[in-house]
Amino acid sequence: MALNLTDIVEEARLSARALWDYGDSFFNPTVRLGVTGLSRAGKTVFITALIHGLTRGGRFPVFEAYASGRIARARLEPQPDDAVPRFDYENHVRTLVEERRWPNSTTDISELRLVIDYQRQNGADRTLTLDIVDYPGEWLLDLPLLSKSFEQWSTESLALSREPLRAELAAPWHQHLKTLDAEGREDEQAALKAAKLFTDYLRACRDERFAMSLLPPGRFLMPGGLAGSPALTFAPLEVPTGGTAPDGSLWAMMRRRYEAYKDVVVRPFFRDHFARLDRQIVLVDALAAFNAGPEALHDLEAALAGILDCFRIGRSTILSALFRPRIDRILFAATKADHLHHQSHDRLEAILRRTVAKAADRAEFAGAAIDVVALAAVRATR
Template identity: 35%
Template structure:
């Protein structure tokens, strides 16, 4: 009899423990899914590195993210009990290698981490004490909230391919080649355009000719990006292919005309359709991420000239329209646009930088994308590599500048990058422009990230994007 009673008691205790565990998970475990995207050079890798390092340091009592801390303290002080990195799960998405990125920035010769051109994911678990008030006290009986912040690094170039989902191969080829024949694309694409004029797409497909055309087209896109600062370049995966062995459906290029079965044009069309099918599967990674940050190198676009600026304008308008609406991802999402590298201009220019970003996202160079409903606009420097100051001009007048050490130089110097307009610049801006954008040496940091990373505006951005869940 005693044995039966003991067994019944143990069963009851185990059932109660399981029940409390279920209640605890239901009440205290939450996910925030935040995707960070941006075109090459916008600073996604540095942004993620700084965000993670500063959250970890904040949990150690460092005042690294004061605006985010203020949101937490609004409902009671000392609520952040801890932050830890969550080990990678069993999913197919590669993990974001935060340790390697921090190591690049640490040591005697800090350098900027290498760019990523593929999907990467990382998660942090924030332990947060209950809010004040009746609801907070009720939750406090169950336990500390465990808020899992899932971060996705998603190449912005892949999002440029979304319009291709609504096009056939012939329409895409006509539109792409029309752009490619305009300056400055024409200069970058000259070898490809010459090759295209020498072949007959209606003839039997020869793989050697196809592979050569694909290589020349991909090289044209790379030159347009690297030499002219252009950003509206499709397919985006030709520039950011991601890891792994390249698959044959990627081996295509735009070509006009109609061809029968077995022709080069028919082969290109089949591969185009296979590429679109693969694109749809890659979009699945974004479906669950209903908070999205779009990083934009506005200053780099200004420095590269009018064609690059208008190309960037069209690209970010298309990305914003895709991310903000429910057409591709099933539901609308919260989108925050961020002009990066804000430490390259003095404080008084940063308000202009934000307004220019807003103008770019909403106008889209006549792309027809329209404004992004509910989007917010920010300026930030994920890692600050300059200090604000002043310098004397040749005429004896003082001007606001930033002081920084350019890569390869031993001592810091004063830099006046140029005036930032608040909307699309007039023609005169480009004809007499002297806008330049140096690459500054990053500051050295603790390789563990325990002391945080100097930044500008990251805390206010995070407070705006995830503060409502804290």
């Protein structure tokens, strides 16, 4: 009953926020574009290059509105969300152009507002406000946790960690797991050590040699201000899926902290940011998965399917905009295409399209438009 009440409250808050956003955009047309991708996919460079190209004049041969001269100008304006960090565009440009190095990776959410003056195909002048929301792709993989109990998550995480490539990386954590009594008394030091070893395992999986993609909880690898808090100090346990945790046990302690993680981290992200997006770009470092082998590619496929399942997708209508916003266009982009000869770009797109095929079919059935492209935000090779 408590879970149902929580869901009802969250839906009411989402509807209220959607109604506010719709009223604001009625007089000032606004599109909220989410840009995400798993680690090292190139989110920061992509957004920087996109803004630089639109505001300073770049080459966008396949962007018809820009290529045909219908975009008069684009300019930056202060972002609307005072509680969200600003995307540090100017510093990222300086890092790329003057220092000739890559900017730091995305570790938190950020936002930037771009106002575009353009001409419609019928000749009418219009202004579009584009709010670009940058967030780590690992946070997306946390959203399915909202519908899973601690026991379900533990079972799935342990099964995944015992797959051939992951088992060796998880060995130190598995050894510690054998020493834990889930039904024994709660133990802070045991929880701290289990959380550290579990996080070490997740970090090892993300190494470019293995390039694993399924690594929830996402905040374990980028804790920010929550580092060391109880909400990030838990780990899977060997417990039955339908079991009941004894009061005062290590099991009850871990489950309580898992629920706190959902309340403190996952639900606010979904409510305040994710559920408000209109369009979505998902950047994919497919080449890293190819180089790491078939296990990494299979892992990437499962991660992308999980990401698509997280989206509230479907054809956008006035009713949905008012009460249940939907993402009606999603672009999957295979980044770093400049590492390949241009004649191979179609093959890279084809592989990515096949990787997301099953999930894309469900999205298109719901009325959302899905596309796949190979791109390079910055040409860094010859």
